Each structure stands twice: as C-alpha cells, then as structure tokens.
Amino acid sequence: MALGRRSFVKGVGAVAAVGLAGDAKAGAPGGEEGLRVRFLGSGSACWEKEPRTSKIFRRYSSVLVDGAFLIDYTWMAEDMLPEGCRPDTVIYTHSHGDHYDPRAAVKLGVRHVYLQRGWLADAKRDFEKAVVKVGGVMPEIHPLDVCVPFNLGGYEILPLPGNHWTGKPHEQALIYKVTKRCRDGVVRLLYATDTSGLMSTVFFHGCRKDAPLTAVIMESTGNPVQKFGGMNISHSTASTVNDIFTTYLKPGKGHYMPPPGQPVYLTHIGYYEWGQRTFDGQLPPGLKLAHDGLEVLFKPA
Numbered sequence: 326m327a328l329g330r331r332s333f334v335k336g337v338g339a340v341a342a343v344g345l346a347g348d349a350k351a352g353a354p355g356g357e358e359g360l361r362v363r364f365l366g367s368g369s370a371c372w373e374k375e376p377r378t379s380k381i382f383r384r385y386s387s388v389l390v391d392g393a394f395l396i397d398y399t400w401m402a403e404d405m406l407p408e409g410c411r412p413d414t415v416i417y418t419h420s421h422g423d424h425y426d427p428r429a430a431v432k433l434g435v436r437h438v439y440l441q442r443g444w445l446a447d448a449k450r451d452f453e454k455a456v457v458k459v460g461g462v463m464p465e466i467h468p469l470d471v472c473v474p475f476n477l478g479g480y481e482i483l484p485l486p487g488n489h490w491t492g493k494p495h496e497q498a499l500i501y502k503v504t505k506r507c508r509d510g511v512v513r514l515l516y517a518t519d520t521s522g523l524m525s526t527v528f529f530h531g532c533r534k535d536a537p538l539t540a541v542i543m544e545s546t547g548n549p550v551q552k553f554g555g556m557n558i559s560h561s562t563a564s565t566v567n568d569i570f571t572t573y574l575k576p577g578k579g580h581y582m583p584p585p586g587q588p589v590y591l592t593h594i595g596y597y598e599w600g601q602r603t604f605d606g607q608l609p610p611g612l613k614l615a616h617d618g619l620e621v622l623f624k625p626a
C-alpha cells in the first residue's frame with residue numbers, strides 16, 4: 326500500500342488502519358511537525374554485565390519512533406518505554422541478541438514484526454518458542470528485502486544493507502531510512518546500526534540528491550585501533566564516523582541536508598570507558614552522543 330500526501334495528513338486514522346497502536350498523541354504522521362525519536366537504549370552488546378547503577382551504563386540499542394513503532398527491542402529497553410505506551414510493531418535490524426529479543430516483544434504484545442527475509446524461518450521458530458514461554462500471541466512476521474520500501478501507517482521505511490556479519494549465512498543485516506511527510510516538509514532519517522561504515526548502496530540508493538537525508542542516527546561501536554583525536558569513535562572495522570560526515574555525508578553536499586544546527590546522533594556505543602561524561606563535548610562539531618532516554622524531535626527540511 327502506498328499512501329500519498331493526503332493519506333499522510335489524515336494522521337491517526339491512517340496509522341490505525343495498518344495496525345500501529347502506539348501513543349498517537351506523540352506524533353502520528355501529520356500530527357506533529359517532525360519525527361520524534363526516543364532512545365530506549367544507546368549501547369552495544371558489551372553492556373549486559375555492567376551494573377545498572379553505574380553512571381556510564383547503556384542499554385542495548387533500540388528506538389521508539391513517534392510513540393508508534395520500535396526499531397529493535399530487547400528486555401533491556403522495557404523500563405524505558407513511556408508509561409502506557411504499547412507499540413505493536415517492531416522493525417528489526419538483525420538477529421543479534423542486543424537488538425532482537427522475541428520474548429520481550431511477545432511480552433509487550435507486539436503484533437507485527439518486520440525483518441530481513443533471509444532469517445524469517447529462524448525468527449518464526451524463535452517467536453513460536455517465545456509465545457510458549459511467555460504466553461502471548463504470535464505476531465505476524467513480515468519479510469523485508471533490501472532496497473524495497475514499505476509503508477507503515479504513513480511512514481515510508483526503506484531497508485538498506487548494513488555492513489555487518491550476523492553468523493547466519495542467509496541473513497543480511499539492515500539499516501533503515503524512515504521517511505515522514507510533515508506539513509512543512511519531509512523528515513528522512515537514517516538509522517544505521519550495526520554497520521561498519523556505510524555501503525555504497527546507501528549513498529546511491531538511500532540518499533539520492535533528489536531525496537537527501539535530513540537526519541542521521543549512526544552507530545559508534547568502536548575499535549581500539551581506530552581513533553580520532555585520541556578518542557575512539559570508529560566503527561568495528563574500517564571507516565570512522567568522522568570520515569563519513571566530513572566526506573560522504575557532509576551537510577549541504579547534497580546527500581545529507583539537515584536543518585541548520587541539527588547534529589548527527591551517535592548510538593550503539595561500545596566500551597565501558599566511553600561514558601556520557603567522558604565523551605560528550607569532545608566530539609567533532611556536528612556529532613552528538615545519544616543516551617538512554619534521550620528524546621529528539623527531528624524537524625522537517
């Protein structure tokens with residue numbers, strides 16, 4: 326189903342029609358001038374053993390979009406959902422346990438799950454087991470293909486390839502471009518975790534100059550070898566976050582046209598010593614560390 330601008334501005338009604346059951350007030354399409362993202366978690370897989378009382382603790386990475394749907398969701402994020410918010414849709418990036426947790430989804434009452442086609446059979450089995458354990462309802466699992474957009478209650482979601490090995494030979498890890506049409510323009514957000522750099526498909530298909538990105542959330546898992554100004558902000562293998570935003574996605578260059586002053590938010594932060602306190606303020610201009618519970622309203626451009 327492809328909704329045009331008229332359908333977008335119908336707002337809550339259009340959302341309900343395809344089953345999104347989040348907090349409509351928080352911003353169904355057309356209901357708010359921007360795309361509201363709440364970081365339920367901003368850490369990578371290495372945080373499980375860190376005590377929650379630690380000042381630098383980060384939950385596994387997960388975001389709530391407009392109170393309506395989730396990108397990734399695990400047990401660690403349960404306490405970060407706003408009170409009464411029960412989104413019924415999760416879009417998964419990949420099958421790693423710091424992103425994908427069928428039991429947590431079933432417990433939440435999720436009814437629609439979207440993930441890459443290559444591991445759909447595995448996911449079905451996982452969710453069936455989770456339903457037996459937790460006692461909820463089996464959600465509908467929708468297969469996704471790279472570069473084939475789909476419509477989710479008025480949001481256009483474009484799955485793009487992440488440069489990330491999951492251990493499942495048939496799985497392609499995904500990153501997502503989320504497009505929302507607002508009264509005064511469009512928000513096109515790239516949510517990129519986990520990925521080592523950005524694959525050329527992302528530049529040539531995901532953010533063409535006629536439909537540039539206006540917002541970016543990017544992983545920064547880190548690698549002890551890659552450093553920037555003495556601080557470690559690299560991806561797991563190759564290019565650094567800084568490389569990407571000073572070269573390929575330089576604001577104003579065409580592929581990335583954010584509203585003035587809007588930073589790129591870094592998430593999926595690795596390594597214990599990278600706490601918010603030690604790291605914030607030391608990033609190159611235009612990059613900002615996310616933290617658990619941070620809410621950002623990405624304005625249209």
Ligand SMILES: [Zn+2]
Binds near residue numbers: 423519
């Ligand atoms: Zn991860």
Ligand SMILES: [Zn+2]
Binds near residue numbers: 419421489519
């Ligand atoms: Zn991963």
